[in-house]
Amino acid sequence: MSAILTPTKKSKIHPDKLLLGFLSLFVIIPLLIFLVFPIVIVLLKSFQIGDGSWGLGNYTTTLSESHFWTVVANSLNVAITVTIISVSLAFVFAYAIQRSKMPGKRVFSLLAMLPIFAPSLVQALGLIFLLGRNGVVNRWLELDIEIYGFWGIVIADVIYAFPQAFLLLSAALAVADSRPYEAARMLGANKRQIFFDVTLPSIKFGLISSIFLVFTVTITDFGNAMVIGGNYSVLATEIYNQVSGQMNFNLGSVIAIILLIPVIIAFIIERVAGSKQHALISDNADPLVPKKNALFNSAMFLFSSIICSLILLVIGIVVYASFVKLWPYNMSFTLKNYNFDSQGGYEPLITSIVVSLIAAVMGVIMVISSAYVVNKSKSFIRDIFNFFSILPAAIPGMVLGLAYIFFFNEPANPLNFIYGTIFILAINNVYHYHAQGFLTATTSLQQISANFDETSACLGANLFTTIKRVTLPIMLPAILSIGVFFFMRSMVTLSAVIFLVSPSVNMAAVSVMLLDDAGNTTQAAAFSTLIILIVLTALILMNLLLKLFKVKTRSLIS
């Protein structure tokens, strides 16, 4: 028994606390280097004028240009229009999935997710194949629809944002307690009253969250605006033009800072709304079972079919175009588009896969460590780590990319050597998508009762053993889904990495943009098809693995 009862002296730090301390440093140092410092530099650069002196010069120049205000107005117009359309459609669609008895719900929900498995320029690419000057509609029906510009961006972004809004609204509608509905019916409320008095209030916060998420996704979107915007300039493309086109980094950072403002406001509102979502559901809720109503179910089925057909059409035509000889003149089948003769051939695709794999591994390690520290720490440290971990959700990809140029392309930075390598791309993706991964990890950790740790400790395990043998195995499904999430986002991302690629180290989504830019649209389509294929393969693999482990789980993606 003496072996068991060895007192650890109070003055000596307990090894478990040492491990937690080490983990905290392991999390916070990269967060500072790869997120906080670069962002601070962007802020500083925006105050640095051409000759190296400091001042508000960049701001006064930018803000006094009428062109700038046009761009701001354009961005807001697009973002607000997309938000209204996308959230409305996603709401009805989510309602159909969760609250009707229509057939084919599984297929519908899978099809609806398709747009986020593709880079955010594939939607625009598809629209151009459909409605562009050489699009099938204008060609075959001999119409003269002009898709480039405002409506092009809006439609492309509606499709791009749709699955993200659908996920949030679907989750909000899924958790329903049947008792308030029954109570309302017994009190004599009709369907319309029940909808406004019971349904809407119960998903209020999910609705607010989805509105601000779609707004953020749209106002920060670069790919679709670049491909289909034409002369219609928005903030994200303006940053790109200032930096890549005119090499005006300081003005670029001014616009980046200005783009931050609406995004941060949206982020704060979304967080506040999100935090209130859970309080509405009690433990002993009685799940709501949809009633049979032939007319309603048929209407919902029709609506869902239309939505999914449109999504399938826009994405599908890209796949189709990738097998066409000379769009739109010679539509016969060919594989030659997959024989990429410019932009480094298949290399960007391989780079993307490697970068995405590194990002997946690093992302999993970082967000789980961070979530673990937040879960186990006391208030002060918890709040700081929590704040920095979610902060990336408020940082547009363009801004983070720009920040990385400033910070890592500086010869004085000892980390300068990672600039221009695949590692900076992977790291950039880890911190660009840190918030979503972190939130999944936190949710998963919160579901693990503290009693598991305590039981394990009482049975003689130290913290390391407990993490290895209890915590991580329980989190396995979450770990897998976080890894796939990072992989998927890294495969399709464009906005953050656009500033960090070089001719020698290029990424697939950027390649698509460059191919399209060079007028090589069918090869761009082929490249997009390959990206979608790889992402889908990763998802299928994940689901097979989860099935293998016999775990049923709500993952980040499906």
Place this chain on the structure above:
Amino acid sequence: MYLQLKNITKNYGTIIAVDNVSLDIEKKEFVCILGPSGCGKTTLLRLIAGLEEADQGELFIDGNNLINVAAQHRGFGIVFQSYSLFPNMTIAENIGYGLSIRKTPKAEITKRVSQLIEQVHLSDQSKKSPHELSGGQQQRVALARALAVDPILLLLDEPLSALDAKVRKTLRNEIREVQKTLGIPTVMVTHDQEEAMTMADRIVCMKDGMIEQVGTPSELYNHPKTAFVANFLGSMNVLDSLINNDNKLKTKLEIDNTHSIGIRPESVEILENNSKAATNCYPAKVIKIENLGSVSHIQLIMNDLTILIEKNGFTEYKVEDELLIHFPQEKIISFSQPANKRG
């Protein structure tokens, strides 16, 4: 004594969760810490387990001071209300977990695990996952897991509270059986007085972070030191207002007035008309009748005082009946503290 708590204090900010608690527990003893939620009973158990650090005080087991020994080195077994079986392990792996931490040889673990599985009547379940078992079965596994490492002390944190009434009763007996067989000192936290009464050798009744009374179940029930203890273990009619209230009442309670006094509902007698007892008799009017089956509760009003009487079987009395009630002198309990805090 085997386990010894000396002046243990634990604060959470300004809240004193455990206030200067001292307690001795003998070897082979089953002790229940009983009290309402928020009384500090769970905190006290967690302090014993080493899951919380005490602000002050000392903790000895077999003469060794444990206050600076981490939970993982104490060698105690613990069972939580929520079962807390590791969902990533089978039943057998759960039970063997503590042994594998101790680097026990595989063959030995297998042997010990199958012996324990048998002991908790789950022989054919060893390969199953925790979620495939019922609540009662899961709690048996949790108990087996705690016992697998031959703990020098067993801690039970409301182990039966999440179970339904029937399972609770069976498991209550099983836990007590196992504890007696192994002779392992056990501390159990509960808010259920029936559990404490039926299982414990001694009950520690807690309130506001302090111990109200320690004693055998019969001591606490028949001789509660405070009205709080009396009320927590059963019901109590507090009769303080009858002391020195000589004008309105026909007879005075013959008891000195320095203590608070009371009587259990089952000890109050109803006198048939005309049969006049000498002392402690009062007229009262029935205001409520509750027939529970095996017993009935009669609530009466006597001046401003409400009195509860418990009788066997169904009662024939009705609301508005005027009765003569009697408080037998030998059944009146006097407390050391006034009863004004809890009615």
